Amino acid sequence: MATLKGYSRRALFFIAGDAVAILLASFISAFILTSISGYSGELSLLNLLIYITLSLLFLGLFKMYRVSWRFTSLRELLMIVNALTIAAVTFTGYLIISGQANSMELSLLAITYLQSILYVGAFRISKRVNLEIFQNQNHEKRAIVFGAGNAGDQIMRDIKRHKHWNLNIIAIFDDDEHLHGLSMHGVPIKGDRNKMIQFLRYTDIDELIIAIPSLPKQELKSVLNRIKDLKPNLKVKVLPSFHLLSDDPVGVKNIREISIDDILGREPAKIDMDTIRSSVEGKTVLITGAGGSIGREIVRQCASLNVGKLIALDIDETEVFHIQKEFQDGDVNLVPYVANVIDEQKMSRLLETEKPEIIFHAAAYKHVPMMEDFPEEAIKVNVQGTDVLARLCCMHDVEKFVLISTDKAVNPTNVMGATKRIAEEVCLAHNDLCITKFIAVRFGNVLGSRGSVVPIFIDQIRNGGPVTITHPEVKRYFMTIPEAVLLVMQAGEMGKGGEVFVLDMGEPVKILDMAKQLIQLHGLVPDKDIPIEFIGLRPGEKMFEELLKAEEGVEDTSHELIHKAICRKDVNTDELEMVISQLLENIENGDTETLRNHIKKIVPTYSFKEPQTITKNGQKSVKEYVD
Known part of the structure; x- marks a missing residue:
């Protein structure tokens, strides 16, 4: 009830302010017209009352009495122009009907209309101008906190103790009804999340801090959707889950802006860091593809787990430099190392010199449509590179080889997925030949990687759109990069050799929903501020990805998010090496047209569309894929 009264008082304030602005515009317009043309007419009190009433009515219909004063933007100013324009047109109709539509009255109306836009707009934006230009830019931001538990208490202590945060907490909300009506550090706890939404509806707030690290992501997503529907531009910050924080006390420094990771709907995985540490501590670890998103994170995690020596290998010298x-x-x-994994002599010297005990093989070509156009490159890096390393591991007695695989290796419809499936077969084939334990870990997309849709969507949003999606129903599995890497390392630790582990990716996410959430996180409205366009599936893409082959089963492991696929070898070792040699020979001879058929000999579940060169505009250089 108090918020409704506050809203009524604010609405009456704006109505009175707009009325005074329009009244002032009328008098000044009459003075201007008199000075220019000698207008000697008197302002009709009835006409003035009708014009002001119409203006206030249409401003109300355009919801201008629900807009926050301090957050008035160009959008609100445009709404003012629209409302006053309709009011002026309606009043013109009244003048015509009443027989008062002479040139002087219409001129007076035109000047009054322009003056009204100027004065009403200036009145509405005055507070924002005052705050952002004339007042000190370090003014305290008005904020509220959702969460009155231990985390909320520590954040409030930090804010009270350190004034440099420039935060003025005016209210706290929590779902625990036993706390309602109490106060924390002098700030009232006003109610639950529903009361918070009502409070935001009628109160000017700069920032919302969600201080409940244990809040399930689905609930966080629900709360955020309600907030963004109400106030798209409100800055929302979140306190991450405690397992992401350091040992320092929780404070404002731990708060960060909310990201797509926070609302993906998947709870953080439980990781046995002690077990992972014991598996790599003091050992020499080689990471191939160390410049990529997954490889770089493996480097970081290994660096924090006290490895003896860390070899970061990538073909991209710039990425190796950044790692160094x-x-x-x-x-x-x-040890930074620039090399191509298919260079057998150089890789052999590296293993001979550095003697790595564990290899995480993340080097691969992963871009699906690009590899459809250059299948030979996918074969060389994904297949030959893995084969080279597998043979060298056996020669140099490497303890463990962990292949980073993909969900696209299951029933593959593209070259990239098929070559990763062959890489899995290489690991299975070599596991019985030497002391090296060969393990593959299969998972889906990771958020924020260079090949992920997230950075692409963010760039499109920053450029004003459109956000392009292949199909409205397309779905993908997602997890965060740190979570994926730690689960890979956990699987690598538990592997005994010859396994293909499958990470539990949770529920698949509809890409359209993700795009809309990203747009909302930027304070914009999907299909209004940022258009969404559907461009059709690209060559080799599926509507959804699978994590197991149709004929595979799955076994549980000691970790609830790591499963073991019941795999069988599709080809024996000799046949595998023969087909790989044939593939490389075809590439050497420039015969890339039959590569897909040879791949199918190793991966029977591989299905594909034949690339054909067609004629367009008299040229025969455009590839299209047909059944």
Whole structure:
């Protein structure tokens, strides 16, 4: 009830302010017209009352009495122009019907209309101008906190103790009804999340801090959707789950802006860090593809787990330089290494010299449509590279080889997925030949990786759209990069050799929903501020990905999110090596047209569309894929 009264008082204030602005515009317009043309007519009190009433009515219909004063933007100013324009047109109709539509009255109306836009707009934006230009820019931000538990208490203590945060907490909300009506550090706890939404509806707030690290992501998503529907531009910050925080006390420094990771709907995985640490501590670890999203995170995790020596290998010298720079001031024994995994002589020298005990093989080509156009490159890196390393591991007695695989290896419809499936077969084939334990870990997309849709969507949003999606029903599995890497390392630790582990990716996410959430996180409205366009599936893409082959089963492991696929070898070792040699020979001879058929000999579940060169505009250089 109090918020409704507050809203009524604010609405009456704006109505009175707009009426005074329009009244002032009328008098000044009459003065201007008199000075220019000698207008000697008197302002009709009835006409003035009708014009002001019409203006206020249409401003109300355009919801201008629900808009926050301090957050008035260009959008609200445009709504004012629209409302006053309709009011002026309606009043013109009244003048015509009443027989008062002479040139002087219409001129007076035109000037009054323009003056009204100027004065009403200036009145509405005055508070924002005052706050952002004339007042000190370090003014305290008005904020509220959702969460009155231990985390909320520590954040309130930090805010009270350190004034440099420039935060003025005016209210706290929590779903625990036993706390309602109490106060924390002098700030009232006003109610639950529903009361918070009502409070936001009628109160000017700069920032909302969600201080409940244990809040399930589905609930966080629900709360955020309600807030963004009400106030798209409100800045929302969140306190991450405690397992992401350091050992320091919780404070404002731990709060960060909400991201797509927070609302994906998947709870953080429980990781046995002690077991992972014991599996790599003091050992020499080689990471191939260390410059990529997954490889780089494996480097970071290994660096924090006290490995003896860390070899970061990538073909991209710039990425290797950045890795070296990232760790140059630490105490990590990092060896940067620029090499191509298909260079057998160089890789053999590396294994002979550095003697790695564990290899995480993340080097691969992963871009699906690009590899459809260059299948030979996918074969060389994904297949030959894995085969080279597998043979060298056996020669140099490497303890463990962990292949980073993909959900696209299941019933593959593209070259990238098929070559990763062959890489799995290489690991299965070599596991029985030497002491090296070969393990593959299969998972879906990771958020924020260079090949992920998330950075692409973010760039499109920042450029004003449109956000492009292949199909409205397309779905993908997602997890965060740190979570995926730690689960890979956990699987690598528990592997005994010859396994293909499958990470539990949770529920698949509809890409359209993800795009809409990203747009909302940027304070914009989907299909209004940022258009969404559907461009059709690209070559080799599926509507949804699978994590197991149709004929495979799955076994549970000691970790609830790591499963073991019941795999069988589709080909024996000799046949595998023969087909790989044939593939490489075809590439060497420039015969790339039959590569897909040879791949199918190793991966019977591989299905594909034949690329054909067609004629367009008299040219025969455009590839299309047909059944």
